Amino acid sequence: MSADTALREDALGPFGRTAPAQDPQDAAAIAAGRRVIAAEAQALAALEKAIGSSFAAAVALLAAVEGRVVVTGMGKSGHVARKIAATLASTGTPALFVHPAEASHGDLGMITKADAVLALSNSGETPELRDLILYTRRFSIPLVAIVGRAPSTLADEADRAIVLPRVSEACPMGLAPTTSTTCMLALGDALAVALLERTGFTAREFATFHPGGKLGARLLRVEQIMRRGDQLPLVPLDATARETVLEMTRGCLGCVGVVDGAGRLVGVITDGDLRRHLTDDLLAQRARDIMTRDPRTIEAKALAVEAMARMNDPARPITVLFVTEEARPIGAIHLHDCLRAGVA
Secondary structure (H helix, E strand, C coil), X not given: CCHXXXXXXXXXXXHHCECCCCCHHHHHHHHHHHHHHHHHHHHHHHHHHHCCHHHHXXXXXXXXXXXXXXXXXXXXXXXXXXXXXXHHHHCCCXXXXXXXXXXXXXXXXXXXXXXXXEEEECCCCCHHHHHHHHHHHHXXXXXXXXXXXXXXXXXXXXXXXXXXXXXXXXXXXXXXXXXXXXXXXXXXXXXXXXXXXXXXXXXXXXXXXXXXXXXXXXXXXXXXXXXXXXXXXXXXXXXXXXXXXXXXXXXXXXXXXXXXXXXXXXXXXXXXXXHHCCCXXXXXXXXXXXXXXXXXXXXXXXEHHHHHHHHCCCCCCCCEEEEEECXXXXXXXXXXXXXXXXXX
């Protein structure tokens, strides 16, 4: 769809009626916005095709670092570097940002021989990076560059250099960092995710670094919201149907767990199980006759979102999972418990 066609469609009101004419300044703003997004999308497509052996080499180098990844850059590249450092740190790669100008005035002491430096510069000739580059060379500290031009000082001195594809800035003057910083940001995300996958960083570890807000709610563990103790409805294998119904009513979960003589969970009885066995001799039956064997369970340390995923299995959805430890029930989690905790 062309920009002109999109603008004409924007001018249509409900049911195709023509809306009031759009202000020329509004139309120009919309066209500029779409032009910038299109330019940056095109640059990202070129970047995706350009990722290859140099990217893989950078990932391997950073994955081998015993200390931290020190991310640095000047100006707009510095702002992107701060975000990359934050993303790396939250996805299992210890990282921090060091301002290159401050590095020349004492902050070089923050960088150890166990660290690696990830330096961002579109030109590759940022003068403020000079002392930091020399420092890494002097102490054999690995240096990875995300750079817009090669050959350049930064690209030449780096142990590994990822060179951005030749793209034009979205700024009409071709001066303001726009497309280049978008590519740098995307490359930082790509490095973080590749390192996450290489090191086997798990959702449980991610939860440790993100305890707050909506994300924190999604990363709650089962043990934090499960029902336990007297709230846990359980009956032995030889419990009567009457005893089972009474325990199910007391537990308010719509089911009971069935345990053997050693306290191991061997089955579960739901309202549906009772209905399926609703015959004249129901009250004479025992829990072992009614229960569903090998029920789905979950560990206390699992994430609540994992519990929801198991309960929402489209092949056989359920509303309750028993929480077990060495096959013994220690808790239960209801779908509503997850929803109340904001896990969705």
